[in-house]
Structure formats: C-alpha cells, structure tokens
Amino acid sequence: MKKIGIITIHSDLNYGAFLQAFALTSFLRKNGYDASIIDYRKIPNHPRLYKFPLNIIYKLYNLPRLYRYRSFISPMLSKYRYNSLKELSSFNEEYDLLITGSDQIWNPLCGGLGKLNPAYFLAFAPNNRYKKIAYGSSVGSYIFNKEEQIQVKQWLNDFTHLSTRELAGSQQLESFLHRKVKVVLDPTLLIDKEEWLKYSKKCTITEKYVLVYYIDELDEVVSYARKIADYYGWKVALITNMAKKHPNVDIKIPHCGPAQFLWLFDKAEYIVTNSFHGTAFAINFNKDFISVIKRNSPQRAQTLLNNVGLPERLLTNIEDVDKLPSHINYDEPNKKLNELRQDSISYLLNAIEN
Structure with missing residues (x-):
C-alpha cells in the first residue's frame, strides 16, 4: 500500500x-x-x-x-x-x-x-x-x-x-x-452527494430557508437571498461566526462545523453564495442556487459553471434573478459533472x- x-x-x-x-x-x-x-x-x-x-x-x-x-x-x-x-x-x-x-x-x-x-x-x-x-x-x-x-x-x-x-x-x-x-x-x-451526507450532522432548523454562504461582501449576497426568500415565503439563513445579527437575516447559524455545513446545504431550498466551494457543493447536491460573482476572483466559479453547463447561475446584477428559471434541470449538468x-x-x- x-x-x-x-x-x-x-x-x-x-x-x-x-x-x-x-x-x-x-x-x-x-x-x-x-x-x-x-x-x-x-x-x-x-x-x-x-x-x-x-x-x-x-x-x-x-x-x-x-x-x-x-x-x-x-x-x-x-x-x-x-x-x-x-x-x-x-x-x-x-x-x-x-x-x-x-x-x-x-x-x-x-x-x-x-x-x-x-x-x-x-x-x-x-x-x-x-x-x-x-x-x-x-x-x-x-x-x-x-x-x-x-x-x-x-x-x-x-x-x-x-x-x-x-x-x-x-x-x-x-x-x-x-x-x-x-x-x-x-x-x-x-x-458524490451520498458519500458526503455520511459525514453530515443535523442542525435545529425546521423552517424552509434560503442558505447564505459568503466569503466577503455580505450585504450584496444577503440582498439576493432576501429577494428570493420574500418571493417564496421562506427564511434567510446565514452561516456566520459574527456575534452581531444582520437586519435582513432571519436565522443566524453560529458555531457551525463542517458536518453541520453539509447538512445545511442538503436541506436548503435555495443557496446563495459567492464562494467557489459554496458553488461546488450546490452543484454536487443538485440545489437551486445563485453564485454571486466575486469581482476580484471570478475565475474559479466561472470555470466550474462553464464546464457543467450552468454559466447563467453566475450573476453580477440582482435584477438578473428574475430572468433565471425557477428550478435547475440537472440532467445535463450531472452528466457533464460525472x-x-x-x-x-x-x-x-x-x-x-x-
């Protein structure tokens, strides 16, 4: 060996x-x-x-x-x-x-x-x-x-x-x-998703939520999530280590470990992220999502989204949310990902x- x-x-x-x-x-x-x-x-x-x-x-x-x-x-x-x-x-x-x-x-x-x-x-x-x-x-x-x-x-x-x-x-x-x-x-x-979920651990969230996972530019990412959540009547849930609560966030999730992170991604109705790995897990878990462009480093998300045939999920303008289909058909992206x-x-x- x-x-x-x-x-x-x-x-x-x-x-x-x-x-x-x-x-x-x-x-x-x-x-x-x-x-x-x-x-x-x-x-x-x-x-x-x-x-x-x-x-x-x-x-x-x-x-x-x-x-x-x-x-x-x-x-x-x-x-x-x-x-x-x-x-x-x-x-x-x-x-x-x-x-x-x-x-x-x-x-x-x-x-x-x-x-x-x-x-x-x-x-x-x-x-x-x-x-x-x-x-x-x-x-x-x-x-x-x-x-x-x-x-x-x-x-x-x-x-x-x-x-x-x-x-x-x-x-x-x-x-x-x-x-x-x-x-x-x-x-x-x-x-794949099934293997990842073997390592997940449940969090105490019972309501339907749009999950926000961000690296920086929190206000911009939350604004996208708020628009989607208000349309569907869901909550905005934020993974954060900040003690202060954001005014447009309904559920703040502190002290989240990697196992809880996996569970939160799996159970989310929708994911809004400006993180490359947030985008990767959204695709891997077949979730409806938006990848908000990181203007100083868009290459990683662009390469991945182009390769799986989902370039339209990378947004630069909040008004473009309305142009997206309500759900992602993962038949072709899954084929390309495999x-x-x-x-x-x-x-x-x-x-x-x-």
Whole structure:
C-alpha cells in the first residue's frame, strides 16, 4: 500500500479549505492508499487582530466552532505537526509520494507569508526521495511577476504531474513552465452527494430557508437571498461566526462545523453564495442556487459553471434573478459533472501509479 502525504490549506477556519483537504484524503483512502495530511499550520490568511479583551472574547466565542473543525479533520492528520517553515525543513516522514493541493496554495495572498510559500511547492522535500504531484493546486486570480515565475518554475521542475482547478491558472502556468498543466475538479467534487451526507450532522432548523454562504461582501449576497426568500415565503439563513445579527437575516447559524455545513446545504431550498466551494457543493447536491460573482476572483466559479453547463447561475446584477428559471434541470449538468469526475479520478490515479 502506497503511503501518500498531502500538503494543503487545512488549518484555517474555512469550510472550503477543510472540506477539500478532507475530500482528497478520504478519496485516496477509499481507493486503497495510506493517505494523510501533512499537519503544517500556516499563518491564517485573515487573522482577527483584536486587542485585549476583544481577542479573548473572540477566541472564546469561536471555541465550539474550532472544536467541530478540529474533531472533523484530526483523523486525517499526519503524526507530526509543523508550525513553521523552519520545523518543516526537518521533514523526514516515510511517504512514497507527496501531493500538493488543492485550494489556493500557489496564491501568495493565501499562503500565509504574504509571498510565495515554498511549503506548498514541496520545496522542503528532497527530490531524490519523494515523487511529487500537484492536484488541483490553484493560483486564484493572482498573476506571477517575472521573478516569481523563475522561482515557481524551479520549484515545479521535478513534479511528475501538474494540475490546477481553473483554466486561467492552467494557461498562466503553461505560458512560462512550457509543459502541460491539466484542469481538474476540486477534490470536493470527487465525492458524490451520498458519500458526503455520511459525514453530515443535523442542525435545529425546521423552517424552509434560503442558505447564505459568503466569503466577503455580505450585504450584496444577503440582498439576493432576501429577494428570493420574500418571493417564496421562506427564511434567510446565514452561516456566520459574527456575534452581531444582520437586519435582513432571519436565522443566524453560529458555531457551525463542517458536518453541520453539509447538512445545511442538503436541506436548503435555495443557496446563495459567492464562494467557489459554496458553488461546488450546490452543484454536487443538485440545489437551486445563485453564485454571486466575486469581482476580484471570478475565475474559479466561472470555470466550474462553464464546464457543467450552468454559466447563467453566475450573476453580477440582482435584477438578473428574475430572468433565471425557477428550478435547475440537472440532467445535463450531472452528466457533464460525472464525465469530469471520471476524468479527474483517472488523472489522479494515473499520476500516482505511473
């Protein structure tokens, strides 16, 4: 049995990051590999820089959510924990190969250092000891400068297989690496709805609701949800870690862990999100949804929606809600998603075995 180490963004309190890390590890284990996540704890992308006593209050408020996150992912983690690049430099674990990905690990704005993070390019691992693969590694909307291109090319030179989640990212990397960079599905889409729901846990919501899952620009996303909820007579439910209640939200859901996140997506009447992973789960769970465009980083959602034949679900104007059909016919999108899933699975397993 091959032993595989995965390095990715898994320590931020972010549902997408956690679930993509969980998905890739779970998929590999289900396919007969001894896979685990290398427990490298980077600096959070957006740390809450509260002063005393607000920093203590914030940490205490989020303890239930932190516990749910940690308990969900802990069975997937490696034996050793690495809190810095210095600690990672002594890496000597017994893996047959290493995978970097998925998520925006190659985006300097997301790597925890404010610059390229060598950990996510497996720079800590000796080339003569470990086979290296990139699966679904994303640069987001970031454009490498010439100096960064030289460094990235040096780090990726010894990878046997390279892949990313977005067409734009693939094209950018191919332009200076001069080698094929395949576009694959995010790991969360390697697992179907039925498998995901095995890990879900019920929340105490009895009313019909439009679920809001956002990354930023909350007011805009909620305005879309409010319009849909008012039309159908539903409630607006918001996944949030904020103590303050939003005036246009009926149900605030704090302390939500990944297992509760899955249940909320499954039971929602409609989903409004500006998150790539929110869009991915809405499609995977065959939900009616709107993906509100993230103007600073639309590439990820655009690639996915175009590939499954649902580009019209990405909206830039609230007035366009009225132009959408009331329900999504998933016959064709499911067919395309299954084809993409099989292609991505074949690519990943072939990369490991060959």
